[in-house]
Amino acid sequence: MTLRTTLDFLLHDWLDTTGLTSRERFADHNRETIDAVLDTCERIAREKYAPFNRLVDTQEPHFDGEKVTLPKATHDAFKAYAESGMLSAAQDYDIGGMQLPYSVEAAANAFFACASVSIGSSLLSVGNANLLMAHGTELQKQVFAHKEFSGQWSGTMCLSEPQAGSSLSDVATRAVPDGEGFESDPLGARYRLRGNKMWISSGEHELTENIVHLVLAKIPDADGKLIPGTRGISLFIVPKKMVNAQGELTGVRNDVALAGLNHKLGWRGTTNTLLNFGEGKFPVDGQAGAVGYLVGQPGKGLACMFHMMNEARIGVGIAATMLGMAGYYASLDYAKGRPQGRPITGAGKDAAAPQTRIIEHADVKRMLLTQKAYCEGALALELYCARLIDEQHTGSAQDAEEARLLLEVLTPIAKSWPSEWCLEANSLAIQVHGGYGYTRDFPVEQYWRDNRLNMIHEGTHGIQAMDLLGRKVLMEEGKGLTLLSHRIMATVNRCNGIPVLAPHAKALARALQDVGVATQKAWSTGVPGEALANAVPYMQAFGHTVLAWIWLDVAGCALDNDPQQESLVTQGHVGCAKFFFHYELPKINAWLGVVQSRDLTCATFPEGAF
Structure with missing residues (x-):
């Protein structure tokens, strides 16, 4: 399944992005205009970004004491991106924008992150300009933000x-x-x-x-x-x-x-x-x-800056996701063409038999399926958050308020989960390549190096975890967590009626209950030092529960469209959901165990004993 196939399914079948075009702001758009934007960005990424990903890795920026020099390919790529109008894709017509849904903008930008994340790092310019549009004076918007949207300034x-x-x-x-x-x-x-x-x-x-x-x-x-x-x-x-x-x-x-x-x-x-x-x-x-x-x-500067930081955190999540996806596609292609080993039959291995391709080995399939489940699940999460931003800006008052609450709770997950688990996907991509994965003859080692930075970008795991457990699940008397729980249970109730998904629905309901219990027990003494001592394991369990929900919902949508699983695309979605529930969701029990007991092993370990 290609990236475009995945994006089309998530945008149109799962999120019903085309339905947004019934709203006044997006009334000039339809499925054709959305597809045209994706076509354009896919082409620019293929022609101007992907061929030069290795080049910009080896020809680093150079400072001669006066100016910084970048490869010509970077200049050409930025020019093509700016001329495409994507810097102002979601902005008003009267400042040169296209008034596209943010979910479409996010999906389109996925092509650039997949092709070359270090060339396509223009998200800060857009976030900078968006902050000024929200908090700047009219003249600051005109002088600074509008020129950033045009690509004249960054x-x-x-x-x-x-x-x-x-x-x-x-x-x-x-x-x-x-x-x-x-x-x-x-x-x-x-x-x-x-x-x-x-x-x-x-x-x-x-x-x-x-x-x-x-x-x-x-x-x-x-x-x-x-x-x-x-x-x-x-x-x-x-x-x-x-x-x-x-x-x-x-x-x-x-x-x-x-x-x-x-x-x-x-x-x-x-x-x-x-x-x-x-x-x-x-x-x-x-x-x-x-x-x-x-x-x-x-x-009040920090409150203004958080407007940009939260937007950047979703951008980091997309970047991490697409680097994982790039590694997945590279290792999938390699596994399909690399002959090694022979099948095990009832009589053992036949040395005279022809070699099998490594994709035929169960453990290689495990590594590929892990990558697929991590990366496609993370992409669905990021697009779901992008759709919440559309709801916040153009939905009814109630929908906008619910979107705000959900984004408060989900943003730490949208940043942290892909930056941890899609990095693990990159590690598995190297493993699939074997010794070749460690060489610069193949791109997977660069994808891992590029992705390792995203665990630090826009706040480390520890910062995101303390934000989640220390603020987001508690804020406004837990309204955000309660609303998210209701959304998850709606999926559980729907999928309980689909036989192939019913066992997963029950497992998700149990996981959600366990997260709720852990949240209460973490804060049962009211001592922040005890509650937050295991904030990262809490966030890992919370994130895995959210991704299990995403996969269950995606699989349910796929089966609504194709109940008999006649399509390989449907089989892929349902198979990923099955994998995630069998191999990944059970991990939360260990994480939540230390949270519930407020285990202080790490917090109290004496410095001199290290």
Whole structure:
């Protein structure tokens, strides 16, 4: 089954994306226009991205002290992507958008992530612009966001600092008012920023004529001291090159300097940078300090930035999923053509018999089926979340509220689950290739290296797990968790009436009950240190339960369309569901065991004993 076949089934049969075209915002679209978008993106990914995936891995970005050089293939790919209109696919017509459902945009972008994730890393520009559309002034939208949607400019997200890492409360970058009248600048209250930001993807390049940095910094109090914690954090637009209120470049470079490139295990085609803000290398108006324009209210920067971070987390989930999928397709192709070994018959092996292809061996099928179940299940989850975003923006008041609650609970899973289990799929793809999988003659080792980064991107597993167990399942008196449980039970009740799926439905109901019990027992003492000591095992069990639900729902849809399983596509969906329930869902018992008992083995292990 090809990626396009999978996407078509998930979008049209399972999620009924075409049904969205009955809504006013999407009224100009239909199945034909949606398919045309997918056709275009599939072609661009095939022609401009996939052939150069190895090239950008070996020809890393180079900084000569003045500028960063990227391969011509990266420039050509970005140009083709921008010209396709996908940067503004979901935006309004009046700013050059296509008013496509976000679920279609997400599906279309899957082709690029599968073809070359480090070339196709433009999601931050879209997320940057979307944040400004939600929290910026009208002029900030026009000057900065619209140019990012057009591809003229690009954007970044500047949170982490060398000394702080993921601990945003320890951000030390300062922003002070830029002289008298700083509040009257038409682009926003004008500040001068000084500090350092680390791990900034696409922080310096020549792909676009300007780069729009969104930077978290602290505004000092009346005594000139930084406010501890996150209360003092504000958000600023810091362009690489200065612009006027008409959105024109002034010819002045802002005081943002590239300190160096980070050379990572994977994503080698993407520039990853350490940026110095306000060090005086490019003084503006004769003064050191990077010029930044306030977004939203002072001290509310983190709330604004979470708009972009949550969107980026779904983007990371899609990237992880598609890297896993790329490895799956490569190992499937290899297994179909690689002869090795002979079948075992009643009399044992016949050395004179012809060799069998390795796909005929049960253990190789196990590894391929594991990859398929992980990656296609993760893709379904990501598209389900994308569809929730469409509901949040265009559904009825009740549907929008339910979508919001579900996204709150599912976003940590949408980011973390693919980045763990689709990475495992990449490991299995290497295993299928045997010794060849470790060589650069085959692409699977690069897919693994590229995917290993996604466990850290936009928040580590530990951060996502504490967010899930410490906030999301508890927030608003557990409304999100309750709603998700109702959705899962609706699938259980429906599939109880389908004989081939009924045993799985019962297993899912038990798993859901076990997760609920574990949630209560984790918090039964009310001590956060005890509840969160095993947050990651909790998230793993929660995620596996969600994926079991996704697979049961997908299989139920496939059988609705093809009750006799005459199609190999249906057999694939039902077989994956069976595999997941037999091989994967039982794993949750061990994870939930330590959660329910509030086991403190890890938390109390003495440092000196390591």
